[in-house]
Amino acid sequence: MKYNYHAIVSSDWNECLAPCGPFDFIAFTFPELKPALDDIFKRYTGNHITLKKAMQQVKALLPEPVSVSQMDAYLSEAFSMYTGVADLMRWCHSQKILFMLNTTGAVGYFQRAVFKHLLPPLPVISAYAEPHFPQEASDPEKVFPLFETTDKAKHTEKVARKAGVPLNRIIIMGDSGGDGPHFKWGSENKAFLIASMAKPSLQQYCQKEGIQPGYFFGHTYSKGETIDHASEIEYNFKNLADVIADYLYLCLHRCE
Numbered sequence: 001m002k003y004n005y006h007a008i009v010s011s012d013w014n015e016c017l018a019p020c021g022p023f024d025f026i027a028f029t030f031p032e033l034k035p036a037l038d039d040i041f042k043r044y045t046g047n048h049i050t051l052k053k054a055m056q057q058v059k060a061l062l063p064e065p066v067s068v069s070q071m072d073a074y075l076s077e078a079f080s081m082y083t084g085v086a087d088l089m090r091w092c093h094s095q096k097i098l099f100m101l102n103t104t105g106a107v108g109y110f111q112r113a114v115f116k117h118l119l120p121p122l123p124v125i126s127a128y129a130e131p132h133f134p135q136e137a138s139d140p141e142k143v144f145p146l147f148e149t150t151d152k153a154k155h156t157e158k159v160a161r162k163a164g165v166p167l168n169r170i171i172i173m174g175d176s177g178g179d180g181p182h183f184k185w186g187s188e189n190k191a192f193l194i195a196s197m198a199k200p201s202l203q204q205y206c207q208k209e210g211i212q213p214g215y216f217f218g219h220t221y222s223k224g225e226t227i228d229h230a231s232e233i234e235y236n237f238k239n240l241a242d243v244i245a246d247y248l249y250l251c252l253h254r255c256e
Contacts, residue, residue: 177201
């Protein structure tokens with residue numbers, strides 16, 4: 001594909017743009033697995049185990065792979081995202097800013113969400129490789145399979161190089177310690193870092209590595225604080241359009 005963009009937003013999805021976890025579709029299909037899945041999610045987003053190890057543990061739990069019909073049933077019943085996320089994606093597209101999902105969520109989840117018109121078209125995604133369903137015309141033109149959280153930075157850089165976008169015109173969004181390596185790469189390359197619904201694990205990672213996010217959006221959680229998805233919905237992600245526009249204006253007039 002040919003990239004024709006002047007900036008890139010590379011964002012996590014789960015609990016960053018949407019009040020859900022990457023294993024929710026599995027827990028919906030196999031409810032008895034939810035406690036184990038929640039534990040695995042906490043351990044890899046807290047950087048206690050690798051994503052590869054986490055996914056091996058998830059695969060070992062599954063009695064059978066999740067099918068297209070089971071994924072569609074989950075999406076019809078439970079799909080949600082934060083207020084204004086789709087509007088922000090569309091605004092980025094109108095401004096020739098590539099909005100790239102870069103997440104440990106499953107490729108198949110996004111395939112079906114776009115097919116069912118729950119999400120705007122996604123030209124590029126970086127996501128965990130399984131499940132991956134038969135290709136549809138609505139699928140992203142380019143999918144980067146993600147196997148470790150460190151792959152997020154590698155894929156962002158590949159897309160930027162392909163598009164000819166300077167690294168300081170990249171906006172990275174994340175919420176947890178699993179986004180830490182992406183933030184570290186962004187900090188080293190002068191990208192703009194947005195901590196969205198920031199969890200203590202991301203804050204601790206940034207403090208340890210001397211990283212200062214450029215902007216905190218939504219609720220910033222304290223250690224031990226319970227995740228409150230109901231209050232998170234009150235934040236409108238379309239408001240980030242002004243934050244991104246202001247940053248890119250400064251880049252064009254000062255950063256270069």
